[in-house]
Amino acid sequence: MENGAESGGGMQYRQETQQWRLRDAFAAAILFMGSAAFVGWQNTRVAVLWDLGYLLDTSWRIALGQMPYRDFPLVHAPVTFLIQAGLIKLFGRHMLVPVIYAAVAGGLGSVIAWRIVLQTLRGAWWISLALSAPLIVVGIYAIYPYPIYDCDCSLAILVAMLLLMRVDESRGWVTPFCVGAACVLPLFVKQNMGLPFLAAVTAAVIALLVTHGSVRSAIRSSYAVVLLGIIAAIFLALGLLSATAGLHNYIHWTVEFAAQRRMPGLSAMLSVYEQPSLLWMAPMLAAGLALCWSRFAHATWGKILACALMAAPFVYSLIFLLMEDDADERADNLLALWPVWMLAAGAIALWSLRRGLNVRAAIPFIVLAGIHGSFLSQQLWGSTYALWPLLMVLIAVVLAEMPRAVRPAAIGVAVVACVIFATCGGLYAASLERLNYVDIPEDAPVELAQTTALRGAADRGPYLTNLDELIAFADREIPAGDALVLLPGEDPFYFATGRVPRFPVTLFDPATDPYSPAQLMAEARRRDVRWVIVKRVLQSKANAMPGFDETLQFVRRDFALFQSLAGYDVYRRK
Numbered sequence: 001m002e003n004g005a006e007s008g009g010g011m012q013y014r015q016e017t018q019q020w021r022l023r024d025a026f027a028a029a030i031l032f033m034g035s036a037a038f039v040g041w042q043n044t045r046v047a048v049l050w051d052l053g054y055l056l057d058t059s060w061r062i063a064l065g066q067m068p069y070r071d072f073p074l075v076h077a078p079v080t081f082l083i084q085a086g087l088i089k090l091f092g093r094h095m096l097v098p099v100i101y102a103a104v105a106g107g108l109g110s111v112i113a114w115r116i117v118l119q120t121l122r123g124a125w126w127i128s129l130a131l132s133a134p135l136i137v138v139g140i141y142a143i144y145p146y147p148i149y150d151c152d153c154s155l156a157i158l159v160a161m162l163l164l165m166r167v168d169e170s171r172g173w174v175t176p177f178c179v180g181a182a183c184v185l186p187l188f189v190k191q192n193m194g195l196p197f198l199a200a201v202t203a204a205v206i207a208l209l210v211t212h213g214s215v216r217s218a219i220r221s222s223y224a225v226v227l228l229g230i231i232a233a234i235f236l237a238l239g240l241l242s243a244t245a246g247l248h249n250y251i252h253w254t255v256e257f258a259a260q261r262r263m264p265g266l267s268a269m270l271s272v273y274e275q276p277s278l279l280w281m282a283p284m285l286a287a288g289l290a291l292c293w294s295r296f297a298h299a300t301w302g303k304i305l306a307c308a309l310m311a312a313p314f315v316y317s318l319i320f321l322l323m324e325d326d327a328d329e330r331a332d333n334l335l336a337l338w339p340v341w342m343l344a345a346g347a348i349a350l351w352s353l354r355r356g357l358n359v360r361a362a363i364p365f366i367v368l369a370g371i372h373g374s375f376l377s378q379q380l381w382g383s384t385y386a387l388w389p390l391l392m393v394l395i396a397v398v399l400a401e402m403p404r405a406v407r408p409a410a411i412g413v414a415v416v417a418c419v420i421f422a423t424c425g426g427l428y429a430a431s432l433e434r435l436n437y438v439d440i441p442e443d444a445p446v447e448l449a450q451t452t453a454l455r456g457a458a459d460r461g462p463y464l465t466n467l468d469e470l471i472a473f474a475d476r477e478i479p480a481g482d483a484l485v486l487l488p489g490e491d492p493f494y495f496a497t498g499r500v501p502r503f504p505v506t507l508f509d510p511a512t513d514p515y516s517p518a519q520l521m522a523e524a525r526r527r528d529v530r531w532v533i534v535k536r537v538l539q540s541k542a543n544a545m546p547g548f549d550e551t552l553q554f555v556r557r558d559f560a561l562f563q564s565l566a567g568y569d570v571y572r573r574k
Contacts, residue, residue: 032107034136039103042145047459054507056495059084069245072504079189080149095456106141112158113389120396130414134421143385150386153190176222180229196373204362281313281340307412314420345394466567484531488545508545517551537567
């Protein structure tokens with residue numbers, strides 16, 4: 001339904017979503033400060049060196065003037081790295097800068113998601129706040145608390161969605177044009193999320209243009225300007241890439257090479273719907289929704305039963321949390337809520353099309369496209385950490401379409417969802433279960449980095465202390481102009497030391513490393529690499545470097561062991 005005065009389905013609330021009142025400012029402040037504080041707290045507990053090394057070293061070399069895609073391979077879209085490179089140029093190499101960035105971005109993401117939920121629920125203020133409050137602990141940067149492209153892409157998608165939902169209220173052509181341009185930005189933050197999102201937005205805009213009565217009416221509509229903004233932004237971005245990094249280079253690394261290394265099959269993406277819990281969760285939720293549209297919905301017992309059926313999957317997660325000690329099992333059970341609500345939102349969105357197509361009706365399809373695109377990288381378990389605001393939007397879509405007669409049931413479901421996501425989701429984030437691919441010894445004290453550029457980084461285990469020792473050793477023994485290679489490249493070494501990376505690859509991961517062991521050593525000889533630093537004590541639980549043992553054999557043939565440190569072996573060319 002396009003507005004609250006329209007009849008025919010869905011709860012009808014007052015249209016107060018555009019006018020900020022004191023309570024709106026208060027809620028926004030709580031969401032922003034709570035989310036930012038939680039991200040900051042997470043940063044006092046863990047530092048994922050593998051990901052930080054890739055982000056910060058890549059951003060540092062861009063800040064130095066090295067051109068990604070042309071001067072060195074980069075398999076991801078550039079925006080996140082350009083942002084961090086810009087921050088480095090503005091504020092220098094300080095660990096607190098990306099931490100503050102993540103906190104601010106996390107706070108903004110929660111506030112923007114709340115405004116989208118509020119508009120989706122047509123001004124149902126308390127219900128929207130109940131659905132959005134858990135984002136303090138499961139917001140875009142709450143689970144993974146350092147800058148990363150997945151989280152930045154979620155923020156870009158949220159901004160684009162909020163603008164898109166307001167395009168009908170715009171006057172003139174500037175706002176719709178900017179809305180179209182904003183919808184292109186996610187494509188250059190994370191390819192597999194941004195492309196499906198942009199495709200869905202473009203399809204929705206074209207469909208909205210088709211619904212106009214005449215070609216002249218369609219051309220004069222704001223949607224035509226949105227489409228023009230999309231086209232113009234794409235051509236501008238491609239032109240900038242062509243003039244700088246080279247369009248062929250960009251396509252090779254971010255499309256061809258990335259797809260070759262990480263693109264799963266369609267069956268892997270759809271495996272999210274193979275969750276065993278769907279066999280009972282989906283029928284329960286479907287029965288609750290069906291009851292909302294039945295003649296029993298007006299009875300008190302009908303409202304209570306509908307609420308109980310729809311809330312049952314949430315309650316089960318809480319019961320499972322209280323009874324299960326295994327963190328993996330608790331996380332899997334919480335994430336099992338995703339497919340059932342995605343299916344429900346998709347079904348409700350299709351049902352709402354009976355009243356015609358508008359921006360509000362297109363939003364769930366756009367959200368689902370972005371979510372499924374994200375699943376292309378690491379499926380349900382690995383991809384959802386930055387997507388929780390989008391799940392809240394989908395739940396809001398379902399609640400918004402419930403008849404007015406069952407508004408108490410909708411309120412009940414929203415309250416239950418708030419409690420469950422705040423408790424189970426909060427524990428999921430606080431337990432660092434999503435980061436279980438790195439070693440976080442529970443009985444070890446938190447250690448702080450002492451290197452100037454890394455001050456503010458904290459972690460359990462010897463990893464930051466070992467890195468401090470390596471940096472001090474390099475300052476003493478390795479000339480600043482010597483080319484070196486770090487294997488597997490787990491640490492933000494170049495960012496911390498300020499050295500210039502002289503080898504194309506700084507992180508030897510299957511997704512980022514184009515070299516075989518023999519090719520790597522041949523390139524090292526060509527670039528006159530004088531030192532190879534091999535990390536023995538890895539924070540990552542598994543060494544992801546392809547062909548590590550074979551590479552080490554090549555290293556020992558051409559390089560001699562110079563020094564063994566607590567966590568590293570330093571080799572110098574013979």
